[in-house]
Amino acid sequence: MKIGIIGCGYVGRRIAQTWKDQGHIVTVTTRDKKRIKELSDCSSGVFLIGDIAKFVQDQDIILLSVAAKKGGDYESTYLKTAKHLVSCLHPSQRIIYTGSTSVYGDAKGNWVDEDTLVRPMNDHAKILIETEKELLKHKHCCIFRLGQIIGPGRELKDRLLQIQGGEIFGSGENFVNWIHIDDIIRALDLAKEKDLTGVFNLCNDEHVTRKNAYVKVCQQENIPVPKWNRKKNSFFGGNKRVSNKKIKALLEDMRNILS
Secondary structure, eight states: OEEEEEOOSHHHHHHHHHHHHTTOEEEEEESOGGGHHHHHTTSSEEEESSOHHHHHTTOSEEEEOOOOOTTOOHIIIIIIHHHHHHHHOOTTOEEEEEEEGGGGOOOTTOEEOTTSOOOOSSHHHHHHHHHHHHHTTSSSEEEEEEOEEESTTOOHHHHHHHHTTOEEESOSOSBOOEEEHHHHHHHHHHHHHHTOOEEEEEOOSOOOBHHHHHHHHHHHHTOOOOEEETTSOOSSOSOOEEOOHHHHHHHHHHHHHHO
16 A cells, blocks of 8 residues: 655654555655655655645555644644645545544543543644544544553653652642553554544553552652642643543454454
């Protein structure tokens, strides 16, 4: 298959390598000429992004896995890109998009699933919701709402080593919603293989409070436990437990069919 990847960061690079190893023709994008050489190692080709219409015209699947830089323009990165992309595709082409569970907002610690009404807490989350709406206008679209990504280079112990018992904003009573990079890669590959459409949450089964998770890791790694500052809002806004039952039910149905 011909697969184009818009946004070749932490997730994009890994799935590009996976699909290239499977024998697919994988073309990735970048805005930085300095990255062309490094991205050539994990792809079949690198496209210096400019005209999206030209990039997508021959692709069977487009993976949109962009991320706004710190202080970057969310509307331009997500919503405008989505609108332009949908306008360029013909009906048979497929979109896979890595979104965020932040669209659910604050559920006061309750469970949320794909049928839960989204309640954005800020302008960034509002843009992510509008981005999903634009992409879902396309017939063949699969959206994965990702929890907080963990994996090599993003391990919790590394962050706690940097903090070294220092201050963290919030109470620590909000639940964690993590997803490992390996599980994201498996889900993206499943979407490719089975032509999945619709919205799916991607989070693992562990939903302990952030405070308990941090204490456990600190004890295991002999790291000073951080102090929580309740007077300042947590970077991880909203308290919710994100259900992964929909994607698990799909996998169970597939297993039953095969058996």
